Amino acid sequence: MIINSYRMYTLLERAKNRIGHDGFIELNAIFNNAYREKRSKEIFASVFFLGVKAHRYVDRDLWEQVDPTERFKQMERELLLLQGMTPRQLLNVFPIDKVYDKTGEIKDYFTTMKFIEGYGMDRRIDDVLSFLWDYSNRDLRIYLLDYMTVLSDLEKKDGKPSLMEQFLFDGGMTND
DSSP: OOOOHHHHHHHHHHHHHHHHHHHHHHHHHOOOHHHHHHHHHHHHHHHHHHHHHHHHHOOHHHHHHSOHHHHHHHHHHHHHHHTTOOHHHHHHHSOOOOOOOSSSOSOOHHHHHHHHHHHOTTSOOOSHHHHHHTOOOHHHHHHHHHHHHHHHHHHHHTTSOOHHHHHHHHTTOOOO
């Protein structure tokens, strides 16, 4: 059975909202703080997982019609869910791509594991974007690309050059 991209995106968004809503009700009903904290991390990981996965199936034309400010707010809320998790927990949700590069010029499994071991497997992730930038997972790369696109769209909306235009300008490339 083939499911089109829009249908898959809609299903993932509904699941994300349902898990978030049901999880919120559950967390408010539980008085055991240790269980509540453990369960909240599981719920946040589930909502973040579905938010990231949805970006694989989003209709790009519809996505770009949404106001950049709204897109940015949605993605920021999803990134906040990841804040405070540990690399060990992230590995369970988004495993590292099993890609091996003999040249050492691209991120692969070994460079990502070396980065995580240097960071600490059980240390909280506070700077989420910086951490994800060095993490090798296809879904997260798509998500980060969409995030960078939203930032660029926000700059253009404010009448400033896009991130790529600014990068080229800073590098000495001009329209001349």
